[in-house]
Amino acid sequence: MNEQAARFRDVFSVREFRVLWIAQTQSRIGDQFARVALALLVFDGTSSAALTALVYASTYLPPLLTAPLLAGLADRYSRRTVMWTVEVLRAGLIGLMAIPAVPLPLLAVLVVAASCPDPLFSAARVATLPRVLPDGRYQVGMSISSSTDGIAQIVGFALGGVVVAATGSPHLVLAIDALTFLASAALLRLGLRPHLPETDGTSTAARGFALAGIKLVAGDRRLMGLAALVWTFGLFVVPEAVAAPYAAEIGAGEAAVGLLMAADVVGMVIGALLVARLGADLRRRLTVPLAFAAGLPLSATLLAPPLPVTVLLWALSGLASSYLVLAQVRFVQLxxxxxxxxxxxFAAAGLQTAQGLGMATAGVLAEALAPSTAIAVCGAAGSLGAVVVALAFGLIGTGATRTDPTPAEDRPEPSRT
Known part of the structure; x- marks a missing residue:
């Protein structure tokens, strides 16, 4: 089955894809419940945009250190075992966060601890997907996963704010998040085959267990360029981290926080569905322009427009951010x-770290200047960064994957840098 022939129903007909999809979707809803709860909990307790963004960002930063150490486990052991074990571990840590008596400093430590195994789960899941969808269905499957992941975020962000407002208990929302991790673990354990990694006769240790992924990506000019382009997304996601103080700036109130946090995700859902069945050549040509366009609507936030206009601008930014799907598909296939x-x-850890750094930076800028200015500066920097990466790594007009019918000279080449 070629890429153009793959349909949504072809993908959903695969039982293991449905298991991965359902497990990830319900778990993601719980995650966004928790993020809204944390944002409101910290901002209500401190009235500090910087501390709110810092705690929010702490869910993204630790993987920078843990990815090189942990991700290799998914190239050594059953990927099913890796995924459900991580989910059980995270359920326990989030469950501790749900205890009302936990003080804010300990809560911050638990947030960091719960995010540490993220790259291991992500690596195992993404590495399994091409096995589950081994032909032209993979591109469509990635788009479905991205779009439904976004829908889950929208639902989680919107309902999270409502639940916290209705119950007055962020800790209840955290408890719900812990239960979603347990449900995900059960689905993965019962619904997937083991999916042992392939080997080429070379021992994992000899190839550099912990750092081999970094060496592979850093040593390949095309892979490094795609990874760096994905990492620029860290500057496009900053509205989520400063949504609470931004809502206060424009006088929208707490009820608008969930809506603002969901706006860019709505755009990403639509964008992911639109790029689902693009051909390989069109994917290559659109990746960089979309990355550049993602920051432009955020720059207009400098004017602190009213809520409806802001929601539209952030949604447009999310629409262009569908370049992530295109770049990630090319990366995995290589x-x-x-x-x-x-x-x-390694690439996922870089993305999470970039998001954390972007959010932390936006929080500091929002404290010193204004939330609207912070978002605009980050958006402009992201667009500029996308152009610099594309020029530095030769991504404009090229980017073949192993499955693309392109000449050999357009295949990835070793880095000259």
């Missing part, structure tokens, strides 16, 4: 299965 988890783990 990496052999036996190295896929480590390479994906």
């Amino acid at each position: 990496v052999p299965d036996g190295m896929r988890a480590r390479a994906v783990g």
